[in-house]
Amino acid sequence: MSRPIVIVNASLYGEETASLLVEDGVIAQVADSIEAPEGALVIDASGLVALPGLVDLHTHLREPGREDAETIETGSRAAARGGWTAVHAMANTNPVADTAGVVEQVHSRGQEIGLVDVFPVGAVTVGLKGEHLSEMGAMANSRARVRLFSDDGICVYDPVIMRRALEYVKTFDGAVVQHAQDLRLTEGSQMHEGEVSAELGLAGWPAVAEESIVARDALLAEHVGSRVHVQHLSTRGSVEIVRWAKERGISVTAEATPHHLLLTHESARTYDPLFKVNPPLRTQDDVDALRDAVGDGTIDIIATDHAPHASEDKDCEWAAASFGMLGLETALGIVQKVLVDTGVLTWRDVARVMSETPARIGRVDHLHGRPLAAGEPANITLIDPNAPWTVSADALASRARNTPYGGIELPGRPVATILRGEPTHLDPRLAPDTEGVPA
Amino acid sequence: MKHLLSTRDLSRDDAILILDTAAQMAATQEREVRKLPTLRGKTVVNLFFEDSTRTRISFEAAAKRLSADVINFSAKGSSVSKGESLKDTALTLQAMGADAVVVRHWASGAAYQLAHGGWLHGSVLNAGDGTHQHPTQALLDAFTMRRHLVGSPEGAGLDGLTVAIVGDVLHSRVARSNVHLLHTLGARVVLVAPPTLVPVGMEPWPCEVVHTLDEAIESYDIDALMMLRVQRERMSGGGLAFFPSPAEYTRLYGLDADRLGRLPDHAIVMHPGPMNRGLEISAEAADSPRSVIVEQVGNGVAVRMAALYLLLAGEEGAQ
Amino acid sequence: MTGTLLGPGDISRALTRIAHEILERNGGPDDVVLLGIPTRGLPLAERLATRLAEVEPGFDADARCGALDITMYRDDLHRQPTRAIGTTRLPEQGIDDAVVVLVDDVLHTGRTIRAALDAIKDLGRPRAVQLAALVDRGHRELPIRADFVGKNIPTSRSERVDVHLEEVDGEDAVILSAGRAEA
Numbered sequence: 059m060s061r062p063i064v065i066v067n068a069s070l071y072g073e074e075t076a077s078l079l080v081e082d083g084v085i086a087q088v089a090d091s092i093e094a095p096e097g098a099l100v101i102d103a104s105g106l107v108a109l110p111g112l113v114d115l116h117t118h119l120r121e122p123g124r125e126d127a128e129t130i131e132t133g134s135r136a137a138a139r140g141g142w143t144a145v146h147a148m149a150n151t152n153p154v155a156d157t158a159g160v161v162e163q164v165h166s167r168g169q170e171i172g173l174v175d176v177f178p179v180g181a182v183t184v185g186l187k188g189e190h191l192s193e194m195g196a197m198a199n200s201r202a203r204v205r206l207f208s209d210d211g212i213c214v215y216d217p218v219i220m221r222r223a224l225e226y227v228k229t230f231d232g233a234v235v236q237h238a239q240d241l242r243l244t245e246g247s248q249m250h251e252g253e254v255s256a257e258l259g260l261a262g263w264p265a266v267a268e269e270s271i272v273a274r275d276a277l278l279a280e281h282v283g284s285r286v287h288v289q290h291l292s293t294r295g296s297v298e299i300v301r302w303a304k305e306r307g308i309s310v311t312a313e314a315t316p317h318h319l320l321l322t323h324e325s326a327r328t329y330d331p332l333f334k335v336n337p338p339l340r341t342q343d344d345v346d347a348l349r350d351a352v353g354d355g356t357i358d359i360i361a362t363d364h365a366p367h368a369s370e371d372k373d374c375e376w377a378a379a380s381f382g383m384l385g386l387e388t389a390l391g392i393v394q395k396v397l398v399d400t401g402v403l404t405w406r407d408v409a410r411v412m413s414e415t416p417a418r419i420g421r422v423d424h425l426h427g428r429p430l431a432a433g434e435p436a437n438i439t440l441i442d443p444n445a446p447w448t449v450s451a452d453a454l455a456s457r458a459r460n461t462p463y464g465g466i467e468l469p470g471r472p473v474a475t476i477l478r479g480e481p482t483h484l485d486p487r488l489a490p491d492t493e494g495v496p497a
Numbered sequence: 498m499k500h501l502l503s504t505r506d507l508s509r510d511d512a513i514l515i516l517d518t519a520a521q522m523a524a525t526q527e528r529e530v531r532k533l534p535t536l537r538g539k540t541v542v543n544l545f546f547e548d549s550t551r552t553r554i555s556f557e558a559a560a561k562r563l564s565a566d567v568i569n570f571s572a573k574g575s576s577v578s579k580g581e582s583l584k585d586t587a588l589t590l591q592a593m594g595a596d597a598v599v600v601r602h603w604a605s606g607a608a609y610q611l612a613h614g615g616w617l618h619g620s621v622l623n624a625g626d627g628t629h630q631h632p633t634q635a636l637l638d639a640f641t642m643r644r645h646l647v648g649s650p651e652g653a654g655l656d657g658l659t660v661a662i663v664g665d666v667l668h669s670r671v672a673r674s675n676v677h678l679l680h681t682l683g684a685r686v687v688l689v690a691p692p693t694l695v696p697v698g699m700e701p702w703p704c705e706v707v708h709t710l711d712e713a714i715e716s717y718d719i720d721a722l723m724m725l726r727v728q729r730e731r732m733s734g735g736g737l738a739f740f741p742s743p744a745e746y747t748r749l750y751g752l753d754a755d756r757l758g759r760l761p762d763h764a765i766v767m768h769p770g771p772m773n774r775g776l777e778i779s780a781e782a783a784d785s786p787r788s789v790i791v792e793q794v795g796n797g798v799a800v801r802m803a804a805l806y807l808l809l810a811g812e813e814g815a816q
Numbered sequence: 817m818t819g820t821l822l823g824p825g826d827i828s829r830a831l832t833r834i835a836h837e838i839l840e841r842n843g844g845p846d847d848v849v850l851l852g853i854p855t856r857g858l859p860l861a862e863r864l865a866t867r868l869a870e871v872e873p874g875f876d877a878d879a880r881c882g883a884l885d886i887t888m889y890r891d892d893l894h895r896q897p898t899r900a901i902g903t904t905r906l907p908e909q910g911i912d913d914a915v916v917v918l919v920d921d922v923l924h925t926g927r928t929i930r931a932a933l934d935a936i937k938d939l940g941r942p943r944a945v946q947l948a949a950l951v952d953r954g955h956r957e958l959p960i961r962a963d964f965v966g967k968n969i970p971t972s973r974s975e976r977v978d979v980h981l982e983e984v985d986g987e988d989a990v991i992l993s994a995g996r997a998e999a
Binding site for chain 2: 886888889893894896897899900901902903904934937938939940991
Binding site: 234245248250251253254255257258259260261262264328329330370373374375376377378 | 580582583584603604605607609610613626627628629630670673695697698699700701702723737806
């Protein structure tokens with residue numbers, strides 16, 4: 059089988075230092091010191107933090123349909139470089155992932171490339187049209203084993219469809235992943251409705267358009283006793299509603315994106331569509347609320363909403379541009395910057411919000427988000443928290459270039475990613491004697 | 498000054514310089530030979546992504562009277578409809594050697610993007626971008642007010658004047674431009690609009706808001722009353738309407754003879770045009786001696802001459 | 817030879833002489849109007865008009881004197897920072913068929929006068945245009961000469977000639993300074 063790996067002196071979860079032996083796809087040993095077997099790849103991990111491989115619950119890989127923006131291959135490479143060992147690919151492809159055939163194709167293409175486990179998210183409704191439930195059972199029972207369903211990019215707006223979807227996914231322990239956006243309140247909307255939109259003359263996107271749907275869906279989930287996951291929370295009001303719902307015992311989970319934790323609507327003053335995203339960037343007060351909510355567990359996970367777009371869809375007027383921004387390769391650095399270095403999260407918390415909990419919500423926790431312990435699958439991310447780097451769009455592995463972070467310095471980065479014992483990303487400085495990063 | 502994108506970017510001194518220059522330009526327009534050689538050899542492109550014959554011909558007249566070469570570039574459609582993109586259009590204009598681009602665009606921010614996108618080197622004059630800004634309109638409004646309401650206009654602002662702006666503020670680049678310019682020049686600005694047509698988030702704007710025209714006339718000593726154009730579809734667009742009906746709008750916000758009569762004697766009536774007679778303004782008000790609406794059009798040429806002069810006449814690369 | 821070349825008395829005598837020369841040259845004040853080129857040509861034109869009126873009581877100094885701003889006719893606009901535009905004010909009787917005496921403080925390259933001639937052409941059609949300058953410092957770049965000169969001051973190109981006038985600067989003086997050394 060593959061070459062054994064010895065990770066020497068890593069700080070597990072940012073806590074005690076230990077060495078890890080990886081053999082045959084599993085963690086074979088965790089000890090103070092390990093003698094490297096013949097031919098092993100030895101990684102000196104002094105000063106590095108080891109976490110279970112990161113799991114993204116919200117990724118757009120664009121294949122099939124928009125291979126000019128991203129492919130499963132380029133997206134997988136970006137994921138590996140970002141420290142991810144699993145990503146959940148959203149259904150808004152062309153064709154839409156609303157049948158077993160499409161989800162199986164996406165899943166198997168991911169396995170073929172082998173850089174990251176690609177778990178397809180199935181569409182809630184046929185063609186994302188919000189009218190008829192898709193064949194969720196067929197997708198759940200397919201080789202792709204779909205457990206999460208979302209019309210992401212579009213809200214499941216009709217309350218009856220939403221109710222039925224919540225009920226139906228209980229059959230296979232699934233969850234409905236909601237893009238909370240009142241469609242009527244956001245017709246033509248371009249950015250957060252507030253002082254900046256008023257000044258810039260860009261149509262406003264009120265916070266209530268998100269909050270009202272979050273509240274409705276929490277109540278629906280309670281009523282039918284099902285599980286709802288709310289994507290990309292962006293407002294203080296949404297946080298408060300989720301907090302209330304959890305206190306009430308409703309089975310609701312929520313995510314925040316790195317960009318909503320870092321950027322505000324002030325960015326729109328440049329009219330640079332790189333900052334145009336759905337839901338929109340909000341106020342500093344909302345950012346503060348989101349950070350606090352990640353800290354106190356109201357927000358369960360961090361997910362990227364990695365949304366590649368071809369340059370012509372961003373190099374245009376704000377109102378004509380597509381929503382979305384790249385995120386896979388910058389997420390960990392931003393989380394360190396805004397949550398770890400500020401004392402909101404420990405690295406053990408980061409393992410929880412970026413690996414363990416997303417794996418559990420996605421029902422892939424038998425494969426990912428496992429403890430760093432002997433006998434567990436060797437899905438590992440090594441992070442150098444003291445390796446400041448400046449983001450450059452041209453240096454990213456994604457095919458698209460729409461990162462809003464160009465020129466921003468991030469404090470650290472993943473330096474190695476290991477998927478089932480195979481390095482999928484390896485900083486050449488760590489192992490100068492090897493071929494380094496896989497193609 | 499390299500670009501003219503927003504009245505928010507103008508200091509009081511900048512604004513007064515433009516108005517004073519416009520006054521000199523206006524004086525030249527009363528001569529027998531109205532053409533000046535000032536911008537000989539300069540190329541001004543009128544880039545219009547949205548129809549606006551009156552704004553285009555105003556800029557065209559301004560540029561031609563300063564002897565600039567004028568190219569009219571009508572780029573209807575957009576990257577939404579997969580027409581030529583803003584970027585490609587800008588690159589084309591750069592290749593043509595445009596010294597200034599006058600841009601009218603349906604998208605807010607398009608002028609800012611043209612100026613800062615790195616696509617072209619010339620000056621950009623915003624001739625109206627979406628619902629954002631229309632700075633030369635505000636400047637010509639201020640110029641008109643100064644002429645009528647300020648004793649010795651040269652070098653003066655609009656200190657102590659009260660200006661009421663009535664109508665669809667939410668969708669109005671004219672209102673946005675005027676609020677800031679008039680404030681910068683020392684005027685008190687009162688917005689008069691139904692709450693549905695006042696933008697959420699405008700609280701920091703340097704102005705006051707009242708919700709009926711009668712209240713505005715009663716509570717303020719209005720020196721200039723500016724009526725905004727209302728689009729009928731916004732008055733009665735089914736579920737998306739901002740107002741129950743055009744008739745109700747006229748009753749609450751229309752300027753008719755009665756309301757005109759209750760304004761102070763010296764007050765002037767303005768409208769950026771084109772007017773909806775019978776909706777926001779009655780024919781009687783539009784045609785009254787207090788109406789300076791036609792004069793606004795003429796002042797527009799002088800103000801645009803001033804803007805072109807100040808952006809283009811100076812040392813290259815040293816603005 | 818730097819320093820103050822003309823004091824208040826010199827300037828006053830020069831203007832009086834020019835006033836008499838204008839009358840002599842044109843056989844009296846009829847048809848004569850004065851156009852001062854801002855900034856300092858304008859007060860000089862006004863002083864000349866006052867002197868003409870002193871000699872010829874029928875001459876209405878206010879009605880015969882105007883200002884001609886030539887900024888928009890300059891040929892060096894793109895080499896300078898943007899200039900504020902000054903006022904052009906024609907004398908009440910206009911300039912058609914008049915004898916226009918252009919008045920400026922310093923005659924140097926002649927380019928200002930070239931611009932002034934272009935500006936006049938757009939304003940009307942005088943019978944004749946004459947030029948009065950307080951100082952002629954030479955170094956002409958165009959075939960232009962003054963009809964009336966207060967004082968000829970030979971200079972090198974690198975030297976500066978500054979005219980100060982009571983109305984603008986609070987004192988009357990013509991000052992020659994070294995400027996930058998000639999290459």
